[in-house]
Amino acid sequence: MRHRSGIPVPVPQPAVPAEALAPAIDDPADAEREAGVARLFELHYTPMLRLAVLLGADDPENVVAEAYYQIYRRWRRLRDTAAAEAYLRSTVCNLTRMRIRHLQMARKHAVRSPDEMVASAESTALLRDDQRALIDTLRQLPTRQREALVLRHWLGLKESEIAAAMGISPGSVKTHTARGIAALTQAMEARK
Amino acid sequence: MNDTSPDRTERELGEALAALADGVRGAPDAYSTARGDWLRRERRRRLVLAVLIAVVFTLATLIGLWVLNQTPSDRGVIFSGAGSTSGVLASLPRTLPGCLVPCASAV
Numbered sequence: 001m002r003h004r005s006g007i008p009v010p011v012p013q014p015a016v017p018a019e020a021l022a023p024a025i026d027d028p029a030d031a032e033r034e035a036g037v038a039r040l041f042e043l044h045y046t047p048m049l050r051l052a053v054l055l056g057a058d059d060p061e062n063v064v065a066e067a068y069y070q071i072y073r074r075w076r077r078l079r080d081t082a083a084a085e086a087y088l089r090s091t092v093c094n095l096t097r098m099r100i101r102h103l104q105m106a107r108k109h110a111v112r113s114p115d116e117m118v119a120s121a122e123s124t125a126l127l128r129d130d131q132r133a134l135i136d137t138l139r140q141l142p143t144r145q146r147e148a149l150v151l152r153h154w155l156g157l158k159e160s161e162i163a164a165a166m167g168i169s170p171g172s173v174k175t176h177t178a179r180g181i182a183a184l185t186q187a188m189e190a191r192k
Numbered sequence: 193m194n195d196t197s198p199d200r201t202e203r204e205l206g207e208a209l210a211a212l213a214d215g216v217r218g219a220p221d222a223y224s225t226a227r228g229d230w231l232r233r234e235r236r237r238r239l240v241l242a243v244l245i246a247v248v249f250t251l252a253t254l255i256g257l258w259v260l261n262q263t264p265s266d267r268g269v270i271f272s273g274a275g276s277t278s279g280v281l282a283s284l285p286r287t288l289p290g291c292l293v294p295c296a297s298a299v
Binding site for chain 1: 198202204207213216217218219223225226227229230233
């Protein structure tokens with residue numbers, strides 16, 4: 001298989017044979033899309049799942065699956081694999097933000113279910129006490145600040161990359177990061 | 193140096209995020225599940241699109257037929273062809289400015 005940029009791209013073999021899931025694909029463009037998305041899935045699924053968890057998504061698998069569906073639909077408009085990764089990251093950020101906003105609206109009208117609290121506690125069970133406190137404080141920050149901090153301190157992205165992923169200016173990224181760190185520092189000081 | 197300085201917070205935050213991320217593992221059948229869902233949604237999307245196009249086409253055809261059916265069936269005055277054999281069509285007498293009745297020169 002040859003990618004649009006002219007660089008040969010190895011086609012990965014998905015865990016489940018394609019013919020077991022759907023009829024054979026006759027269109028070469030569709031076959032290229034299937035192979036490209038499968039390769040992206042193999043390369044980036046776990047990091048994207050982790051990103052969704054760190055951003056505070058309550059159903060990270062669905063968020064990431066939706067992000068991959070978006071890229072599956074828009075595959076022909078994609079420039080290259082690097083653009084695909086950035087696009088996925090941005091989509092995961094946006095979908096998680098929308099999901100959190102939806103949950104916040106829903107929680108105004110309903111009491112938080114015990115299942116959600118158990119799921120949240122499970123994800124932080126392996127952390128030390130101070131790390132758990134830090135993560136809990138991080139989850140209470142405004143969404144934009146949390147996104148900026150996760151993209152900066154977990155993925156190690158540059159300000160311009162964070163700005164592209166969040167759809168804001170680099171100056172705003174700087175502001176969100178500084179405010180987030182200040183809030184976390186203050187919370188840690190208050191805890192001691 | 194202060195123990196709770198922003199630098200220390202940043203370092204601790206990085207460690208906490210890395211520790212939390214390490215505990216996250218994708219399901220082994222995630223690809224097959226997700227792909228089945230994409231294909232199902234794509235099929236449904238194409239089906240909805242096809243139905244929509246068919247509905248719009250049918251509506252447009254029906255509206256066109258109805259409009260054509262509303263036209264009067266009697267012969268019109270423009271192409272009556274009465275009184276002319278040289279290509280100059282007969283027209284009604286027109287009123288010119290200054291004439292209260294149709295002027296003879298206008299005919």
